[in-house]
Amino acid sequence: MRISRYAAVWILAIAAFGGAVWWLITSAPGPRITSSQLSSNPRAQASTPAASIDERLSATNVKIRKSEFTVNSEDGSVKLRVLAAEGSKQRDVYNIRDGALEFSLSKDGAANKQNVVVVHINNATYSSSAGVVHVRGSLVGRIAAGGHTFSADELSWDEGQKKVTTSEVRYVGPNLDVSGKRMSVDLETGTVSFDGPVEVGI
Numbered sequence: 525m526r527i528s529r530y531a532a533v534w535i536l537a538i539a540a541f542g543g544a545v546w547w548l549i550t551s552a553p554g555p556r557i558t559s560s561q562l563s564s565n566p567r568a569q570a571s572t573p574a575a576s577i578d579e580r581l582s583a584t585n586v587k588i589r590k591s592e593f594t595v596n597s598e599d600g601s602v603k604l605r606v607l608a609a610e611g612s613k614q615r616d617v618y619n620i621r622d623g624a625l626e627f628s629l630s631k632d633g634a635a636n637k638q639n640v641v642v643v644h645i646n647n648a649t650y651s652s653s654a655g656v657v658h659v660r661g662s663l664v665g666r667i668a669a670g671g672h673t674f675s676a677d678e679l680s681w682d683e684g685q686k687k688v689t690t691s692e693v694r695y696v697g698p699n700l701d702v703s704g705k706r707m708s709v710d711l712e713t714g715t716v717s718f719d720g721p722v723e724v725g726i
Contacts, residue, residue: 618650640711657681669714672697686711701725
């Protein structure tokens with residue numbers, strides 16, 4: 525079988541092109557992929573989600589001055605405003621040298637809130653755990669309903685309730701002086717109640 529010169533030229537050209545392609549695939553320099561890269565799990569390379577601002581701040585120690593923050597109850601009806609004229613924060617515990625707690629209540633989602641209990645705090649610690657606020661130190665409070673005052677060493681508030689509880693308390697009202705182990709103030713009604721033994725003076 526005879527092959528024309530024209531056909532022979534085409535066959536050689538195709539062969540040369542095929543050889544060049546084969547050389548590029550097998551020998552040309554390029555990025556190499558290791559076996560470890562091929563077997564790696566894409567999920568393992570995913571970056572860990574960045575910590576939230578609250579999580580980052582919970583591990584910091586800072587000085588605070590003329591600062592304030594708020595805590596709302598679960599249903600939004602009670603608002604606690606914490607004011608610190610001077611103090612410090614060590615991780616998740618606030619040491620407040622001079623400040624105040626303002627409990628306010630709104631009914632039926634009203635925008636206007638009125639302070640129900642205001643507590644001046646001195647050399648106190650503030651912390652929150654599992655939805656319960658704890659304050660320990662020198663506490664002097666005033667209940668708006670009736671204008672009665674009290675002093676205590678400790679105060680707590682469950683964010684799911686409309687009630688503030690104190691321990692080692694002295695409650696003073698018109699012609700009334702009560703000392704007891706535990707007192708609670710209903711923020712909705714202003715009712716004051718005592719648990720345990722109390723001493724009453726008139």
